[in-house]
Amino acid sequence: MAAPADRSSLIRSRPAWLRWLGQEVNPGDLVFRALTALFAAAIVGLVLAMALEMAGAARPSLEAFGFGFLVGMDWDPVRDHFGALPFVYGTVVSSLLALAIAVPVALGVAITLTEFAPPRLRAPVAFTVELLAAVPSVVYGLWGIFVLAPLLRDTIEPALARTLGFLPFFQGPHQGFGLLAGAIVLAIMILPTIASVAREVLLAVPDMYREAALGLGATRWECLRDVTLPMARSGLMGAVILGLGRALGETMAVTMLIGNRAEISASLFAPSYTLASVIANEFAEATGDLYLGALAELGLVLFGVTLLLNIAARVLVLRRPGPVGAR
Helix, strand or coil, X not given: CCCHHHHHHHXXXXXXXXXXXXCCCCHHHHHHHHXXXXXXXXXXXXXXXXXXXXXXXXXXXXXXXXXXXXXXXXXXXXXXXXCCHHHHHHHHHHHHHHHHHHHHHHHHHHXXXXXXXXXXXXXXXXXXXXXXXXXXXXXHHHHHHHHHHHHHHHHHHHHHHHHHCCCHHHCCCCCCCCHHHHHHHHHHHXXXXXXXXXXXXXXXXXXXXXXXXXXXXXXXXXXXXXHHHHHCHXXXXXXXXXXXXXXXXXXHHHHHHCECCCCCCCCCCCCECCHHHHHHHHCCCCCCHHHHHHHHHHHHXXXXXXXXXXXXXXXXXXXXXXXXXXC
């Protein structure tokens, strides 16, 4: 170890810009810090560049329609009349319906794996659930076309019409393709995301709280209801919002099953359209600047909504209690 006098002389021999950063700065550490900061800034710059590029491409539509684009009902490329409301409706309804289907199942899976399942079954079942996230979207779409849509058309939709046909949500022809089909396949696709994040959040609740509740005479259900779930509430909400963000941006499987009709209908059996689907279907044939601008504005709306939802979900997940511990 260098003497104090030697250390002072070593510091004085460094360049002025190194001495300004502090006495303990190592040149290698400084280069590494600068490179990692550059990589992090590149990600932020990429997001901003995407937003600016889409805003520039959407400028003709923004100037022509303004706020009326979001509430317009007409989508007519021949007459250059564009309104996004049918696509916003299809995106919101299909995503919320998918959440209604997937959240109870995903939370049930996460609770079972963390609280009730035998230890030897937890890892294989968790791996199987996470494997669903690795299946390509087009495979889900093909499964929906050949299995789900015929099942809905011949069995599920007629049964719903017979029992709940007095409601406007379950009226109309039974086609198999429509909002209900798109929502079901979306629910299957977002289930592993919600279940995996919820499982990690529940694992983050310290075991001492469970042991204290059980030691005071609480049952497993009372411990779950009164201790574990309240402590993990913010993280579970974050998991749900992450699933919603995935549902909003899903394209291929929904495009293959939702029917792709730009209209608003109360019936879940009716075809609909989503923001991602209309961009995927019509971008290649868009010719005029206004048509391209309208599609770019749809992408800008979807980008903004998805970005905000993911930021909100990350904030909620980061509020989960304690460090994640292996069990």
